[in-house]
Amino acid sequence: MDTATLDYLRTIAKRLDSAKHGEKSPIVELAAAYLCCSNKQVYQLLKDAGLTTPRKTRTDKGESIITRAQAELIGGMILVATRANGKQILSVTDAAEMLKAQGKIPDVAVSTILRALKAYHCHPSQLATPTAHVTQRSLHPNHVWQIDASVCVLFYLPKGGLAVMEQKEFYKNKPANVKKIEKERVIRYVVTDHYSAATYVEYVMGAESSENLTQVFLNSIQRRDANDPMHGVPNILVMDKGSANLSGLFLNLLDRLGVEHIEHAAGNSRAKGQVEKHNDIVECKFESRLSFLNIRSLDELNAYCTKWRAHFNANAVHSRTRQTRNAIWLTITNQQLRLAPSLEICRELVTTKPKTVKVRGDLTITHTVKGYANQAYDLTHLPDIYPKAEIDIVVNPYRAPDIDVTWLDTVYTISPVETDAAGFAIHAPVIGVQMIAKPESQADSNRKAMMKAAYGADTESEVDKARKQKQAAYVGTVDAMADVDNSYSDGNVPNVITKAAQTVDTSAHVASREVKPYTHVEAAMQLRGLLGSQWTSDHFADLQKQYPQGVPHSAINEIADRIVMGKPVTYLKAVNE
Incomplete structure (x- = not known):
């Protein structure tokens, strides 16, 4: 193509670019007459020269007659009908026919629906893609x-x-x-x-x-x-x-x-x-x-x-x-490798649950670990521990017979107490050599503070002195009769009119009451206590003779009086006989 023709085509291209709707055809016809060719050839020449006017973008580009909601409905129907093994048993065509019959989607070609499904990422092939996953890492062997x-x-x-x-x-x-x-x-x-x-x-x-x-x-x-x-x-x-x-x-x-x-x-x-x-x-x-x-x-x-x-x-x-x-x-380090306990202990751990025990008075507990003898464990170093506290214990599988003690939401590993040949703890104080007291617990501190406050004392010795003297506690602070006095002042204890009543006659009961008489020996002991040396064996023989069935309680004093006056022991008949 010569330069003159190329320049002319550039002019035509500019005129076509600026032409309004309906004005392009006359321009092309004029160029065809000038170049002695057809309208189609003019467009071809413009294309060959690289002067083709790009086609205008459609105003509805990117839009579809199928809405997102309709595409999601179609995709959802297909997704629900897909089997667990991934087999799709409902086609897009069948799903579209169902929805068209109900007026849920416009009556358009299946190809239009497929394009819309892909545009909205609702196509079955897109829905079948797996969810993106994250690759995780571990830090070391056995992690x-x-x-x-x-x-x-x-x-x-x-x-x-x-x-x-x-x-x-x-x-x-x-x-x-x-x-x-x-x-x-x-x-x-x-x-x-x-x-x-x-x-x-x-x-x-x-x-x-x-x-x-x-x-x-x-x-x-x-x-x-x-x-x-x-x-x-x-x-x-x-x-x-x-x-x-x-x-x-x-x-x-x-x-x-x-x-x-x-x-x-x-x-x-x-x-x-x-x-x-x-x-x-x-x-x-x-x-x-x-x-x-x-x-x-x-x-x-x-x-x-x-x-x-x-x-x-x-x-x-x-x-x-x-x-x-x-x-x-084999790159694992000593700190990263946790050796497993023996199979015997491991099998025991299958059914082992934490055991609740009470702390003894010396702040120790005893526990038996399978495969080991009964052991004592000292809990003195546990914070705020006190006698009779309840703690949870379980064997430590990596340090048996050590145990894990749960106290105040913290786990402590405790080793058994070392003992000597006699079974005493080797760290126990020796009698006559040293005196060591257990640490004071929170309960001990509270108890001492409360007793000082109760008696207004500054020292424990003052508390002991006040208690020994039977002093009242909380003088001026606590009125032990306040609730009773308030009941009287509030009228909660009204005066009651005494009703007439019958007197109970107990004379008949008293008269008919019988007491087992003394045996001769018991009576002799009573009289010996009253008479001293005046009581003789002759008196005992008379007593047996006069009272063969036993001596009544009421007769003891009278018999003693008769002996003092020098009279013989005679049988005294009871009043009711």
Whole structure:
């Protein structure tokens, strides 16, 4: 294209840019006549020269006849009708037809609806995308462990040995076959250390139960062979919300060991994605070998698994660390490694709850830890402790027979009192050598202060002196009769008119009352006390003769008077006889 034609086209392009609606056609026709070509060729020449006027943006660009609320309704219907496995059983076309029939959305093409759904991010493919997740980190080996159980879907273990679960025998349409081998199914437990990805695997029989979970966890934290270094108690254990995981006994074990337990939300298996992935690794890299082995028992299966696991942890390079799992786990420091107690103590911890005991007068308590003798523990150093205080105690699993004492919302670890050959505390004061008093408790201080205030004293000796002199307490401060006096002054104790009454005649009762007479010996003792040396053996013989049935109480004084006057002892008849 020559320069003259290009300059002319630039002029035409400027005129077209400034032309109003309806004025462009005459300009193009004039240019076509001048250049001896058609209108279409004029537009082509302008395009070739790069002078094409851009098309004006539509005023309704970005708008849709389908509103956001309508798009959300369509997307919501499809979302609700989608199965748990992700299968979409309601199409956009069917959902649109339902809503068109009800007048909920305009009668437009499905393509228009699809564009609107994508624009509003309500399209089924957009709704099916997973929620963005955050990748978390742990700080060191044994900081965080993850545990998960999975039913082995490939094999079961009857008495005859490991058997393959054939697809044609065991599938959803034959539940009876699955039920038949329910107790023979093998459960695989996988435990991983989040920091190093070191793995512990153990197979159990039956089902996911708290007993199996406890057994596997206790085995995983114990020290094993040198080629299997992963051991110790983790700080945190992440698991799902299965009934076995949340059983009271297992959670009690974790609490006693000082393990924080985190249960992720249902359906969020990514929260423990590491152990989920290692379940897959075990299935692919270990269980794929079982078809070529003759396994007869669970112990044999676990023996093969232990051998494979040691090989895997020692040689498999992790993609995150670029090192083997054992190499990373072995970076754990002494401060980070919490050695597990013995299996005997661990099993006791499963059912151990804090025990409430009372403090003895010498500020000690006694407690028996399984595997150790009964021990005494001195609580003197606990703040504000006092006799008969109630405290909670439980064995410290890492320092047995030390115990953890909970007092004033603080936990103290107490060691047993050291004793000598005679059983005395070696730190007790020696008699005649030293005198050591226990620290004064808050109750002691309060008691002394109250007694001083009660008697207006400055010292304890003044209090003792006032009490010895029977002085009244709180003189001038407390009126012990105030409530009684107020009742009289307020008229709460009215005068009562005495009513006429009958006198009770007790003479008949008194006269008829009989008292058991003295025996001869008792009577002789009474008379001897009254007469002294005047009482003789002859008098005793007369007494026995005159009173063969015993001597009445009323006759003693009269008999004594007769003896004093020199008269013989004679039988005195009672008045009523």
